[in-house]
Amino acid sequence: xxxxxxxxxxxxxxxxxxxxxxxxxxxxxxxxxxxxxxxxxxxxxxxxxxxxxxxxxxxxxxxxxxxxxxxxxxxxxxxxxxxxxxxxxxxxxxxxxxxxxxxxxxxxxxxxxxxxxxxxxxxxxxxxxxxxxxxxxxxxxxxxxxxxxxxxxxxxxxxxxxxxxxxxxxxxxxxxxxxxxxxxxxxxxxxxxxxxxxxxxxxxxxxxxxxxxxxxxxxxxxxxxxxxxxxxxxxxxxxxxxxxxxxxx
Amino acid sequence: xxxxxxxxxxxxxxxxxxxxxxxxxxxxxxxxxxxxxxxxxxxxxxxxxxxxxxxxxxxxxxxxxxxxxxxxxxxxxxxxxxxxxxxxxxxxxxxxxxxxxxxxxxxxxxxxxxxxxxxxxxxxxxxxxxxxxxxxxxxxxxxxxxxxxxxxxxxxxxxxxxxxxxxxxxxxxxxxxxxxxxxxxxxxxxxxxxxxxxxxxxxxxxxxxxxxxxxxxxxxxxxxxxxxxxxxxxxxxxxxxxxxxxxxxxxxxxxxxxxxxxxxxxxxxxxxxxxxxxxxxxxxxxxxxxxxxxxxxxxxxxxxxxxxxxxxxxxxxxxxxxxxxxxxxxxxxxxxxxxxxxxxxxxxxxxxxxxxxxxxxxxxxxxxxxxxxxxxxxxxxxxxxxxxxxxxxxxxxxxxxxxxxxxxxxxxxxxxxxxxxxxxxxxxxxxxxxxxxxxxxxxxxxxxxxxxxxxxxxxxxxxxxxxxxxxxxxxxxxxxxxxxxxxxxxxxxxxxxxxxxxxxxxxxxxxxxxxxxx
Ligand SMILES: Nc1ncnc2c1ncn2[C@@H]1O[C@H](COP(=O)(O)OP(=O)(O)O)[C@@H](O)[C@H]1O
Ligand SMILES: [Mg+2]
Numbered sequence: 034x035x036x037x038x039x040x041x042x043x044x045x046x047x048x049x050x051x052x053x054x055x056x057x058x059x060x061x062x063x064x065x066x067x068x069x070x071x072x073x074x075x076x077x078x079x080x081x082x083x084x085x086x087x088x089x090x091x092x093x094x095x096x097x098x099x100x101x102x103x104x105x106x107x108x109x110x111x112x113x114x115x116x117x118x119x120x121x122x123x124x125x126x127x128x129x130x131x132x133x134x135x136x137x138x139x140x141x142x143x144x145x146x147x148x149x150x151x152x153x154x155x156x157x158x159x160x161x162x163x164x165x166x167x168x169x170x171x172x173x174x175x176x177x178x179x180x181x182x183x184x185x186x187x188x189x190x191x192x193x194x195x196x197x198x199x200x201x202x203x204x205x206x207x208x209x210x211x212x213x214x215x216x217x218x219x220x221x222x223x224x225x226x227x228x229x230x231x232x233x234x235x236x237x238x239x240x241x242x243x244x245x246x247x248x249x250x251x252x253x254x255x256x257x258x259x260x261x262x263x264x265x266x267x268x269x270x271x272x273x274x275x276x277x278x279x280x281x282x
Numbered sequence: 283x284x285x286x287x288x289x290x291x292x293x294x295x296x297x298x299x300x301x302x303x304x305x306x307x308x309x310x311x312x313x314x315x316x317x318x319x320x321x322x323x324x325x326x327x328x329x330x331x332x333x334x335x336x337x338x339x340x341x342x343x344x345x346x347x348x349x350x351x352x353x354x355x356x357x358x359x360x361x362x363x364x365x366x367x368x369x370x371x372x373x374x375x376x377x378x379x380x381x382x383x384x385x386x387x388x389x390x391x392x393x394x395x396x397x398x399x400x401x402x403x404x405x406x407x408x409x410x411x412x413x414x415x416x417x418x419x420x421x422x423x424x425x426x427x428x429x430x431x432x433x434x435x436x437x438x439x440x441x442x443x444x445x446x447x448x449x450x451x452x453x454x455x456x457x458x459x460x461x462x463x464x465x466x467x468x469x470x471x472x473x474x475x476x477x478x479x480x481x482x483x484x485x486x487x488x489x490x491x492x493x494x495x496x497x498x499x500x501x502x503x504x505x506x507x508x509x510x511x512x513x514x515x516x517x518x519x520x521x522x523x524x525x526x527x528x529x530x531x532x533x534x535x536x537x538x539x540x541x542x543x544x545x546x547x548x549x550x551x552x553x554x555x556x557x558x559x560x561x562x563x564x565x566x567x568x569x570x571x572x573x574x575x576x577x578x579x580x581x582x583x584x585x586x587x588x589x590x591x592x593x594x595x596x597x598x599x600x601x602x603x604x605x606x607x608x609x610x611x612x613x614x615x616x617x618x619x620x621x622x623x624x625x626x627x628x629x630x631x632x633x634x635x636x637x638x639x640x641x642x643x644x645x646x647x648x649x650x651x652x653x654x655x656x657x658x659x660x661x662x663x664x665x666x667x668x669x670x671x672x673x674x675x676x677x678x679x680x681x682x683x684x685x686x687x688x689x690x691x692x693x694x695x696x697x698x699x700x701x702x703x704x705x706x707x708x709x710x711x712x713x714x715x716x717x718x719x720x721x722x723x724x725x726x727x728x729x730x731x732x733x734x735x736x737x738x739x740x741x742x743x744x745x746x747x748x749x750x751x752x753x754x755x756x757x758x759x760x761x762x763x764x765x766x767x768x769x770x771x772x773x774x775x776x777x778x779x780x781x782x783x784x785x786x787x788x789x790x791x792x793x794x795x796x797x798x799x800x
Pocket of ligand 1: 043044045046047048049050051076210211212238239240241242244245246247248
């Protein structure tokens with residue numbers, strides 16, 4: 034079982050779009066996949082037309098037992114969803130109160146190791162205890178980077194925070210997201226960053242309206258428009274990740 | 283998990299068109315109509331796959347091995363023609379699992395089913411799927427106008443939506459007057475086909491009561507054995523696989539054994555007549571069975587030989603192969619002869635008779651009495667002969683002991699229903715261990731003699747034949763060595779079966795053990 038976290042401490046960079054599309058592609062390929070929506074804004078849950086129940090208490094994360102009851106099948110083979118039923122602030126506080134506070138998420142998700150081949154975490158932009166929990170449970174962080182100077186700076190801050198161990202293990206997979214290929218500046222930024230860091234994937238996700246419209250048709254892009262450039266881009270990204278990460282078949 | 287399908291049989295006479303309308307009225311959305319597909323379900327004559335909770339089906343292009351009862355796919359393989367034997371398949375996990383389940387039996391087509399499915403979804407107000415529905419229509423391809431048909435509606439709950447699925451199932455059920463069922467298409471098909479073809483089992487499952495008159499009970503056993511013999515005739519003649527003859531011969535051997543053991547319950551001259559005829563019948567099949575056994579063992583023999591000699595025994599097996607067609611023709615001719623038809627008719631008539639004045643008094647004794655007596659006697663003989671082998675080294679008695687053991691095994695099977703199974707089972711287990719040892723030992727004896735006799739028939743002027751002789755020598759030497767190891771284990775297996783505790787148990791169940799030193 035492999036856990037991938039779509040993580041960035043910035044919002045609006047394409048985490049949820051990637052989490053939804055990549056987990057769909059993994060499931061299509063035959064992996065039993067669970068997408069965990071950790072973001073109280075519940076965008077991933079919305080894309081799969083699942084109605085979130087916001088009343089669930091954060092203490093449910095303990096041991097994960099009742100998490101299991103919360104799992105919903107999506108409309109797609111092999112793909113289940115754990116909806117965003119939690120108040121993020123509550124989750125943070127609940128984790129903080131416990132011993133081994135940064136291991137709580139890992140403990141809760143442990144029970145799914147047998148049942149699923151892949152767990153994809155769609156993370157909110159967070160840097161506090163929830164983030165430490167995400168780092169503790171994810172095998173790899175998949176980090177979308179918008180090719181602007183500011184975003185790149187944020188990415189480098191993240192790498193600095195994570196430290197040598199993560200980098201040496203190739204556990205951070207950055208990729209460029211929402212790329213406007215017509216503009217020269219992003220190209221320069223991308224080239225520079227690739228020069229300095231080896232962990233950046235070759236595949237980028239362009240800025241494409243098909244992705245933007247996911248909120249309208251509420252389906253993964255490759256399900257809605259399998260031959261679109263957007264679907265092709267996510268497929269290429271998934272193939273590259275599969276090639277770089279062990280245990281993805 | 284919430285993965286258990288809810289299944290309903292759709293009442294006969296409700297057409298596909300009608301279902302289409304009814305489902306649309308219930309708000310189900312048609313997602314996918316699958317084209318009709320024909321499946322050929324394969325299993326052995328005695329349904330070994332079904333017994334192993336497996337199912338094998340061929341689509342015309344692909345072979346699927348599935349696990350029952352949920353039909354989950356274990357292995358799949360592209361294949362242009364259905365296999366007859368496991369050995370027809372390319373090496374791999376499917377062949378391995380299939381071979382373990384059916385060898386040496388052949389696969390028969392037990393049902394051909396054409397089915398077509400329509401996939402629906404029930405959606406909520408945001409167009410999220412709450413449950414999947416599948417309407418399936420299936421028809422058994424019997425070539426007849428009124429072939430069995432099956433129309434099924436399956437409600438497949440999605441994880442996290444069990445309540446919604448149950449509600450939908452309830453509603454559909456009452457609106458469409460559906461009948462809940464556990465069946466699905468494969469199970470229905472196998473059942474429906476089974477109804478047509480009849481079921482075969484070589485098991486002796488005769489229900490006897492202890493107070494049943496002995497002749498009547500014995501006739502029941504013998505009738506069941508006759509059925510088994512007759513059920514195998516067609517397969518022997520069509521040469522489908524070697525197990526038909528094997529089962530036939532076992533039933534025949536059991537018949538002869540029962541007749542010998544229970545001879546006191548029938549008029550003497552009738553018993554003598556049938557015993558003679560049945561012995562001749564058995565002999566008629568010996569040659570073919572020997573050839574079957576040795577040819578089936580060819581790969582095993584080769585594996586014993588050093589690499590440099592493995593090809594050398596080919597002339598031996600070519601010789602056997604060249605004789606098999608003739609041996610089969612002889613058996614087929616025997617089974618198709620007027621003599622055989624007359625014997626079967628006489629035998630069936632005899633078994634159909636009711637006991638009368640001309641019968642000995644023993645015919646009317648309760649079966650439990652001769653059953654106990656015969657088993658006790660048989661066991662006594664085994665104790666006596668085995669002791670002689672061990673104490674006086676009379677190894678030629680090992681063959682006799684094996685036959686006595688077999689006979690005891692048959693007796694315990696005939697009369698299994700008369701004794702508490704929990705008490706008999708441990709005895710049978712120990713007996714089986716002894717028989718395994720004796721069987722392996724005496725088989726090796728027989729095989730050595732057989733191989734040497736075939737080797738004698740080869741033309742020694744040929745270089746190939748000379749090499750075959752050397753290889754035969756090697757095989758015989760290996761077998762002799764293996765035999766010595768088996769002989770060393772005999773004492774343990776025998777003591778285990780005849781220990782004082784075992785003897786007490788036999789005495790308790792079947793009566794006194796006679797002629798044995800305390
Ligand atoms: N490659 C893209 N091209 C165009 N729009 C995108 C692309 N990726 C994401 N978006 C849009 O940008 C917004 C933020 O994306 P989202 O995946 O929700 O980011 P995050 O999860 O990082 O906050 C959404 O409206 C989404 O539809
Ligand atoms: Mg998001």
